[in-house]
Amino acid sequence: MTGPLIEADRLGIRFVRNRRRQLRLRDLLIRRNTTPAGQFWPLRDVSFEIAAGDTVGVVGRNGTGKSTLLRLIAGVLIPDEGRIRVRGEVAPLLELSAGFSNDLTGRENLYLVGGLHGLDAGYLRRHFDEIVQFAGEQVERAIDTAVRHYSSGMKVRLGFAIISHLPHPILLMDEVTAVGDAEFRQKCYGTIDRLLGEGRTLVLVSHNEKDLTRFCRRGLYLDAGRLTVDGTVAEALGAYHDAVQR
Incomplete structure (x- = not known):
């Protein structure tokens, strides 16, 4: 290009x-x-x-x-x-719980949000376990529970896990590393390092x-x-x- x-x-x-x-x-x-x-x-x-x-x-x-x-x-x-x-295509790490439906489970929201960003169901099935494991144990245990029962931190973890798996070349990030606990922030840092190592383009606020x-x-x-x-x-x-x- x-x-x-x-x-x-x-x-x-x-x-x-x-x-x-x-x-x-x-x-x-x-x-x-x-x-x-x-x-x-x-x-x-x-x-x-x-x-x-x-x-x-x-x-x-x-x-x-x-x-x-x-x-x-x-x-x-x-x-x-x-x-x-x-x-x-753009991977928007902005409002990480945007697009979630409170009436759907975490599993259903994973497919919904992933689909909204252009990921097909086959890709999401292949990477489902990887995405959920990245989101952490709390999300893993509640993956078939309605998202309305998730804490804001759990929603952010699941949102980041989904968006960070997008293959899109452009990353937009708005204070993403300010959320979550220290362990989650380290996961964020490691993921960003990996994505930039792949040659992605980053715009960070x-x-x-x-x-x-x-x-x-x-x-x-x-x-x-x-x-x-x-x-x-x-x-x-x-x-x-x-x-x-x-």
């Missing part, structure tokens, strides 16, 4: 603080070149390219658009300005500087929804520290 794996060109997205507010046509015409009251841009005019095999950490204070950027790459959100082009410097060679620093630094992880973290101290 030639060209970047991920390409953002003047990317922007607009959110509405009060979704019940309706602007009249006259308001829209008058304010067509401004941001109407009640709306804001968590990201705007963001451009970058990520090549296959890149490992990129996204850095910034809370509310600067980091998680929003991952959701745009994943296709969960649609931009209002510019474009985002992704050449390859994290406030953990050890994780950023361990896994990422490149850093993007977002400030008020704008990309102000695209360099090394050290440069992105330096910009973040300067902003916090101001």
Whole structure:
């Protein structure tokens, strides 16, 4: 494959603080070149390219658009300005219990979530024991119990176990290693190391500087929804520290 794996060109997205507010046509015409009251841009005019095999950490204070950027790459959100082009399937390690149905068992959710991400039933049957064992003993014992009875930690473990088995070339991670106990975090680290060793492309949002410097060679620093630094992880973290101290 030639060209970047991920390409953002003047990317922007607009959110509405009060979704019940309706602007009249006259308001829209008058304010067509401004941001109407009640709306804001968590990201705007963001451009970058990520090549296959890149490992990129996204850095910034809370509310600067980091998680929003991952959701745009994943296709969960649609931009209002510019474009985002992704050449390859995405393994989104974002909200790890997303897609679970509380009325279904862990076993049924494994097939449901795996299927939603493009894994066929045969693949999931072959890797079923491996996925469940990775999720841990608690999940193994409760695999035929409705997920509504799972703790939040059990859901996260099962979600990570499923998504980390996707063969997709692009990994999107949002504070994943901040969840679970120390044993589970070590499993996460080992899995990420293995996936990166296979040549996967990583985009990681994290406030953990050890994780950023361990896994990422490149850093993007977002400030008020704008990309102000695209360099090394050290440069992105330096910009973040300067902003916090101001």
